[in-house]
Amino acid sequence: MSDFNLADHPHRRYNPLSGEWVQVSPHRAKRPWQGQVEKVCETNRPTHDASCYLCPGNTRANGKQNPNYEHTFSFVNDFAALQPDIPSGNVNEDSLFIAKSERGICKVICFSPRHDLTIPEMDLPSIKKVVDLWVEEYDILGKLDFISYVQIFENKGSVMGCSNPHPHGQIWAQESIPDEPKKKGEQLLDYFNKHKKTLLQDYLAKELEKNERILFENDHFVGLIPFWAIWPFEAMIISKRPVANLLGFTEEERASLADAYKTLTTLYDNLFEVSFPYSAGIHQAPTDNQSHPEWHFHMVFYPPLLRSATVKKFMVGYEMLANPQRDITPEQAAQTLRSLDLEHYRTRR
Numbered sequence: 001m002s003d004f005n006l007a008d009h010p011h012r013r014y015n016p017l018s019g020e021w022v023q024v025s026p027h028r029a030k031r032p033w034q035g036q037v038e039k040v041c042e043t044n045r046p047t048h049d050a051s052c053y054l055c056p057g058n059t060r061a062n063g064k065q066n067p068n069y070e071h072t073f074s075f076v077n078d079f080a081a082l083q084p085d086i087p088s089g090n091v092n093e094d095s096l097f098i099a100k101s102e103r104g105i106c107k108v109i110c111f112s113p114r115h116d117l118t119i120p121e122m123d124l125p126s127i128k129k130v131v132d133l134w135v136e137e138y139d140i141l142g143k144l145d146f147i148s149y150v151q152i153f154e155n156k157g158s159v160m161g162c163s164n165p166h167p168h169g170q171i172w173a174q175e176s177i178p179d180e181p182k183k184k185g186e187q188l189l190d191y192f193n194k195h196k197k198t199l200l201q202d203y204l205a206k207e208l209e210k211n212e213r214i215l216f217e218n219d220h221f222v223g224l225i226p227f228w229a230i231w232p233f234e235a236m237i238i239s240k241r242p243v244a245n246l247l248g249f250t251e252e253e254r255a256s257l258a259d260a261y262k263t264l265t266t267l268y269d270n271l272f273e274v275s276f277p278y279s280a281g282i283h284q285a286p287t288d289n290q291s292h293p294e295w296h297f298h299m300v301f302y303p304p305l306l307r308s309a310t311v312k313k314f315m316v317g318y319e320m321l322a323n324p325q326r327d328i329t330p331e332q333a334a335q336t337l338r339s340l341d342l343e344h345y346r347t348r349r
């Protein structure tokens with residue numbers, strides 16, 4: 001019996017959702033840091049900022065005026081990366097130079113009229129309204145005949161390149177299925193064809209049994225750090241019921257998703273007592289007019305911070321050229337997060 005174990009020895013972990021590997025070096029977590037230090041900019045923002053393009057009643061960069069919205073508000077991105085009405089075309093030279101036109105619609109989703117709040121500081125009814133807006137936008141955009149995939153996401157924190165602290169997210173709906181959900185869809189379909197169940201249904205049952213990486217659970221969702229997590233505190237929120245997309249959730253499940261979103265982001269903020277940056281998004285069934293029983297709704301959270309409010313993980317060098325790599329194990333990260341208080345640090349002050 002070899003003395004190899006995942007807690008002490010370098011190893012690779014396989015992600016069955018992507019078919020890719022992550023390098024894990026648990027012994028390296030203690031090395032000293034003399035590199036870049038991110039500054040902590042914990043400023044108290046006003047509830048309304050006259051210069052904010054997303055605040056109610058303000059005029060946006062292109063002259064359009066926001067309504068005095070009282071809950072959520074969505075609008076077509078004024079600087080959209082994708083457009084619905086463009087000429088279609090293809091390029092293919094010797095199978096070396098391949099390109100195709102891409103149509104789509106990009107929207108900005110304001111989570112709250114309050115400029116000073118973030119998801120963990122919003123109350124549950126307000127976060128439920130964000131979930132309701134996600135459902136509505138997924139339904140409307142997904143019904144368009146040229147839209148095959150609707151990517152709902154949130155970039156939070158300036159270190160994630162977020163251009164505005166006002167609580168908001170984005171939706172990019174487009175005619176192709178982007179690479180990440182395409183990869184997942186292929187893995188999920190392969191698993192479903194073999195087992196007649198979704199991969200995440202079996203995975204979730206085993207994670208709850210092992211209880212090594214679980215962060216929390218409520219009536220309808222589980223928050224965990226996946227066995228194959230790449231970012232130090234990468235996490236997932238997975239629905240207990242294998243629902244292919246947002247439209248399949250009941251009112252109660254939508255409220256439960258809002259609760260899970262608040263719980264995870266509260267743990268994140270309490271980790272270093274700073275507004276915790278991340279990119280987060282939903283992966284769910286494509287809207288290509290086909291049934292997708294293999295799909296199983298889940299949210300993924302990719303936070304950059306590593307060991308403090310000012311030290312982030314860099315995905316450079318080996319990670320760019322070979323494999324993503326991590327030091328602290330998913331199990332250690334889960335143990336740290338789930339030991340934290342569920343009351344937000346700013347309300348405890």
Ligand SMILES: O=C1CCN([C@@H]2O[C@H](COP(=O)(O)O)[C@@H](O)[C@H]2O)C(=O)N1
Pocket residue numbers: 053060061062076077078079080108154155161162163164170
């Ligand atoms: O007046 C504006 C300012 C910002 N925006 C859009 O808001 C989005 C802000 O989202 P990010 O901070 O996640 O980049 C960004 O994509 C930007 O194009 C407008 O559509 N109108």
